[in-house]
Amino acid sequence: MSGLEGTITDFLKLTFLSMVPFVLASQGTMLSGRTGVFNVAQEGIMLVGAAVGFLVSYITGSNLIGAVVAMLVGGLFGLILAYFTTTLKMDQFVVGLALFFIGTGLSSLLPKIVIGVTLTPPLVPTLREIPIPLLSQIPIIGPVLFKQNILVYLSILISIALWYALYRTNLGLKLRSVGENPKAADALGINVVSNRYITSIIGGMLMGLAGAYLPMVYTGTFTDLMTKGRGWISIALTFFGAWSPIPILFGSLFFAAVEVLSFRFQVGSSIIPYQFLTMLPYVATIIVMIFTFGKSRVPSFLGQNYDRERRTL
Amino acid sequence: MTQIKKIFPYLVSVLAAFVVVGLLLWVLKFNPLKAFETMLFTSFRTPNGFIQTLLKWIPLTLTALAFTVPLSSGKFNIGAEGQMLVGAIGAAAVGIIGKDLPLPVLLPLVILAGTLAGAFWGLISAWLLYQFNINEILSTVLLNFISFSLVDFVATGPWRDPAAGHPTTVPIGEGGFLPMLVKNPPLHSGIIIAVIVAVAIYYFTSKTTAGYELVVTGANPRASKVHGIDIKKMFLFSMVIGAACAGLAGAIEVSGVHHRLIEGLHSNFATLGLIIGLMSRGKNSAVPFVAFFISILEVGGSAMQRTVMVPVQIVLIAEALILIFILLSDIVKRRQK
Numbered sequence: 246m247s248g249l250e251g252t253i254t255d256f257l258k259l260t261f262l263s264m265v266p267f268v269l270a271s272q273g274t275m276l277s278g279r280t281g282v283f284n285v286a287q288e289g290i291m292l293v294g295a296a297v298g299f300l301v302s303y304i305t306g307s308n309l310i311g312a313v314v315a316m317l318v319g320g321l322f323g324l325i326l327a328y329f330t331t332t333l334k335m336d337q338f339v340v341g342l343a344l345f346f347i348g349t350g351l352s353s354l355l356p357k358i359v360i361g362v363t364l365t366p367p368l369v370p371t372l373r374e375i376p377i378p379l380l381s382q383i384p385i386i387g388p389v390l391f392k393q394n395i396l397v398y399l400s401i402l403i404s405i406a407l408w409y410a411l412y413r414t415n416l417g418l419k420l421r422s423v424g425e426n427p428k429a430a431d432a433l434g435i436n437v438v439s440n441r442y443i444t445s446i447i448g449g450m451l452m453g454l455a456g457a458y459l460p461m462v463y464t465g466t467f468t469d470l471m472t473k474g475r476g477w478i479s480i481a482l483t484f485f486g487a488w489s490p491i492p493i494l495f496g497s498l499f500f501a502a503v504e505v506l507s508f509r510f511q512v513g514s515s516i517i518p519y520q521f522l523t524m525l526p527y528v529a530t531i532i533v534m535i536f537t538f539g540k541s542r543v544p545s546f547l548g549q550n551y552d553r554e555r556r557t558l
Numbered sequence: 559m560t561q562i563k564k565i566f567p568y569l570v571s572v573l574a575a576f577v578v579v580g581l582l583l584w585v586l587k588f589n590p591l592k593a594f595e596t597m598l599f600t601s602f603r604t605p606n607g608f609i610q611t612l613l614k615w616i617p618l619t620l621t622a623l624a625f626t627v628p629l630s631s632g633k634f635n636i637g638a639e640g641q642m643l644v645g646a647i648g649a650a651a652v653g654i655i656g657k658d659l660p661l662p663v664l665l666p667l668v669i670l671a672g673t674l675a676g677a678f679w680g681l682i683s684a685w686l687l688y689q690f691n692i693n694e695i696l697s698t699v700l701l702n703f704i705s706f707s708l709v710d711f712v713a714t715g716p717w718r719d720p721a722a723g724h725p726t727t728v729p730i731g732e733g734g735f736l737p738m739l740v741k742n743p744p745l746h747s748g749i750i751i752a753v754i755v756a757v758a759i760y761y762f763t764s765k766t767t768a769g770y771e772l773v774v775t776g777a778n779p780r781a782s783k784v785h786g787i788d789i790k791k792m793f794l795f796s797m798v799i800g801a802a803c804a805g806l807a808g809a810i811e812v813s814g815v816h817h818r819l820i821e822g823l824h825s826n827f828a829t830l831g832l833i834i835g836l837m838s839r840g841k842n843s844a845v846p847f848v849a850f851f852i853s854i855l856e857v858g859g860s861a862m863q864r865t866v867m868v869p870v871q872i873v874l875i876a877e878a879l880i881l882i883f884i885l886l887s888d889i890v891k892r893r894q895k
Contacts, residue, residue, distance in 0.1 A: 285695060333889050338634055338695065339836060343885070346833060347878045354871035358586060477699045484693075520711035527700040531686070539691040 250385065256509070257389040260502045261397055262462065266291070266455040266472075267497035268400040270479035272407055273451030275488050277323065279411065280423040280441045282330060283548035285341035287452050288476030289348025290322045294456025296352035299467040300359050302369040302460075311369070312457045319453020320446045322348065327445035331438055334550045353469050366466040372396065396458055401494065403451070408490040420444065424544035427551040437551055452476070474527065481530045487541040503529045567891070571883035579876045583868065593868050597858035597876075606743040607857060613745065613815070614853040615846075616752045617642070620807035621831025622838070622845045623759055624680075627800040628694075629840040630763055631792045632776035637683060637698025638804040639828035640705035641676040645805025647712050648675025649812040650819035653730025654717055664733035669751070669809050676805010677798050679705065684797035688790055694797065702828075713821050725821040736814035746814035755803060756846045763842050772796055776840075804828070826874075830856070833877050837884055852877065 270287050277284050284290075294315040302311030322344055329340040360367055372394035380391040411417035422430040423440045431437050455475075460467045482500055486493030507525035510517065580590035601611040624638040635641075649672030656664050679701060686692040713725035736746040763769040775782045775792040783789050811823050834852050838844035859873030 329885075333886075335885060335889065339885065342634075342636070342832065343836065343878060343881055346829065346874070346881075349829075350871055350874035350878060354869055354875065357869045357871065474699070474703045477696060480693075481696050481700070518711055518715075520707040520714075523707045523710075524704045527703045530700055531692075531697060534692045534696065535686070535690050538693070 254385050254388055256502075256505060257385070258393070259505045260498060261389060261393060262501075263504050264497045264501035265396050265400045265462070266458050266475050267479055267482055267500050268404060268494055269396075269451045269455035269458070270476055271482045271486060271493045271497060272400075272404060272490060273319075273448035273455070274479055274483040275448075275486070275490065275493055276407065276451070277326075277441075277445045277448035278424065278483065278488055278544055278547050279421055280437075280444045281427065281544060281546035281549055281551065282327060282441050282445045282448075283337050283341070284323070284326055284445065284448055284452075285338055285480065286322060286326065286344035286348060286476075287479050288472055288474065289345035289352075290319050290449055290452040291348075291456030291459075291472045291476045292352035292470070293322070293348040293355075294319050294453035295459045295471055296355045296456075296467050297453075298457025299369060299460040300355060303360070303367055308369065308372060308461050311461070312454060315453040315457035316450040317453070319456070320450040322453070323446040323449020324442070326449065327442045330550055331441045331445075334552060337548050337550070349470070352467075356467050366468075368465040369460065371463075371465050372461050394462060396454075396462075404490045404494040411490065421544075424546050427546055428553075431551075431553055437553075441551075455479075478526065478530050481534050484541055484543070485533050485537045487537075488544055489542075499533075500526065500530070567887035568884060571880050571887055574883045575876055575879035578879055579872060582875070583872065588866060588868050593862050593866050593872075596862040596866055597855060597873070600858040600861040601854045607861075609740065609743045609745045611850070611853045611857045612749055614856050615850055616748050616810060616814075617807040617825075617827040618830055618834060618853055618856075619752050619756055619846050619849040620803045620810070621828045622834035622849055623756065623831075623842065624800040624804035624807070624828075625832050625835035626838060626840050626842050626845055627759060627763075627803065628793075628796045629835065630776045630842065631772050631789075631796040632779060633687070633793050633797055634695045635680065635683070635698055635797055635800045636695050636832065637680065637701050637801070638807075638831050639824050640698070640702035641679045641801040641804035642808040642811075642824050642828060643705040643709050644679040645672040645676030645808030646812045646819055646823055647709060647808075648672045648805065649734075649809035650712070650717075650727055650730055653734035653812065654728060657731030657733075659731060659733050661733040661735075661737075664731055665736065665813065668730065668734040668813050669806065672809020672812065673802050673806045676808060677802035679805070680797050680801020681794075684794040684801075687797070688794050694793075709819065709821055713819055717819075719818065727819040729818045730812065734813050735817055736810065746810075748810035748814040751806070751810065753846075755806065756842075759799075759803075760843045804831075829874075830877070833881055837881050839884075839888075 270291060274284055274287060297318045298311040298315035301314040302308045326340055326344060329335045330337045374392050375395055377391040381387045411421060419435045420440055423435060423437050427437045456472065459471055478500060482496050483493060486496040503526050507522045510522045511519045576594060583590040583593055601607045621638040621642060624641060625635055628635040649668045652671035653668045656667060683694050683697040683701060686697045687694045710725055713727050717727040719726045719728045736748050739745045739747050763773055771787050772792055775787055775789045779789050812819060816823055830852055834845060834848045838848045855873055859870050862868045863870040
């Protein structure tokens with residue numbers, strides 16, 4: 246009995262741990278999408294975040310500084326995206342893909358320049374668990390929810406804060422209106438351009454942090470292409486979560502559970518070839534998309550650029 | 559005169575990108591001039607360099623077309639990587655199963671199997687788009703990841719070559735090898751197939767009615783629908799044709815270069831294909847030329863890593879910058895009007 250309980254606790258704990266990059270990247274996607282900026286550079290931004298976060302932590306010896314710099318770099322990518330699409334009115338997918346390439350290239354280049362090729366991988370300390378007094382003593386729920394690293398707590402708090410900001414404040418109402426009908430928002434005196442810039446930058450910061458999480462929790466080091474499609478899955482997850490913070494949080498838990506399961510089975514089973522278990526997260530994402538795409542509510546102006554001088558939208 | 563005007567923004571973009579990369583190299587304490595010299599002229603110094611460039615040009619042109627053909631109808635195929643790999647699996651499977659067949663039978667079968675397998679992989683995304691309106695960027699990318707596992711499965715399964723350290727299958731039958739055009743350094747005849755495909759796609763999109771419908775769909779889907787074009791069918795069709803090009807690229811790599819399925823045979827062709835497609839601004843006719851330029855940079859880039867010790871990733875940064883500057887030149891043009 247206690248063996249089973251232990252297995253379940255382990256599984257849930259790992260699921261919450263693995264949820265973080267999905268939560269952060271998807272909330273970033275959601276936030277910028279809510280003003281109409283459809284970021285498709287997640288994978289590239291996460292990779293840069295992972296590389297920069299790792300390198301800065303390695304050099305300064307502080308994960309906090311590493312994470313902050315990764316966020317700043319992510320924010321810079323968000324700023325570039327906003328500038329090219331909102332100000333220069335270029336195609337959002339084209340710019341997003343270009344940023345994805347640049348991010349991927351930079352992430353592979355930077356460690357080679359800064360550290361060079363080494364025989365043993367350079368390591369940074371992984372994030373410590375911070376048990377919350379009393380609460381962490383509760384059986385099962387305690388270790389799962391209240392004995393985690395700081396970013397697990399933070400990603401849940403960010404999700405709740407985003408929900409509150411979007412649905413319970415005047416600012417959020419204005420922001421959402423920009424993504425639904427920018428012309429009407431503009432006529433009401435809401436600054437469409439600045440709203441788009443701000444959400445795109447914050448979105449990029451969240452993606453950068455999502456990337457920095459990977460070396461700081463999983464491996465302690467940076468490896469090429471270590472995001473393994475998590476950025477792309479986050480886009481699908483954002484649709485799954487209907488572009489809304491709380492459903493995205495639960496959706497992230499689901500995708501994290503699939504990831505943990507696919508990894509767990511690979512260690513445990515020999516009946517199913519491990520390659521098919523590696524496929525699991527991607528197959529699950531496609532299946533989920535079949536059931537959610539076209540049904541979930543999407544910001545009306547998603548992926549389009551607003552030009553106030555045009556007569557029709 | 560108009561030709562020069564057309565090429566001018568490209569030249570300026572390349573120059574601007576090289577200035578930025580040059581500064582970056584200078585900051586990193588490399589010699590920029592020496593690096594650029596290696597990057598640009600390695601292809602033309604030796605016969606081997608030139609043939610290396612042509613060998614890169616084949617898959618790059620095909621994977622770039624895999625992106626630009628769907629883009630003609632306004633769809634983004636990011637899945638050339640997966641389509642190429644599944645094409646390679648199909649080609650290798652037929653080549654191994656039919657290994658005793660003579661060349662006139664086996665070679666066409668291998669090439670055809672690869673092309674169809676790639677087209678099938680693209681059809682999945684196209685169908686998801688057609689049936690469920692699922693964003694094609696996402697489905698094609700996710701299928702890439704699935705294809706990596708598939709290759710690993712095939713290359714470590716019953717066909718595994720036990721002598722190889724890296725996941726690799728046994729060789730395909732000799733009847734499935736593309737004949738060599740030049741023996742030493744080796745250049746296989748896949749280049750002829752690639753040229754024919756590039757010309758055919760150019761002809762199709764610019765001179766035929768069906769191709770015109772495709773391009774019109776991309777330019778204005780709403781107007782096309784009003785004028786009776788089945789735009790959803792156009793999306794499906796263009797995705798499958800694009801994927802077939804990528805599948806063909808995979809088949810040619812198997813039948814012309816490796817003669818077996820090797821994990822990682824896709825290299826970075828698909829990413830570069832995307833960059834080439836975007837640099838060509840989705841124009842199928844520009845793809846072969848841009849692909850040739852990128853092949854020069856790629857061959858020069860690996861030589862640069864060997865001789866001047868500059869990390870090869872610098873080339874990807876240079877290419878991404880060229881792309882950004884080309885895109886920016888569009889805006890400059892728009893402002894001038």
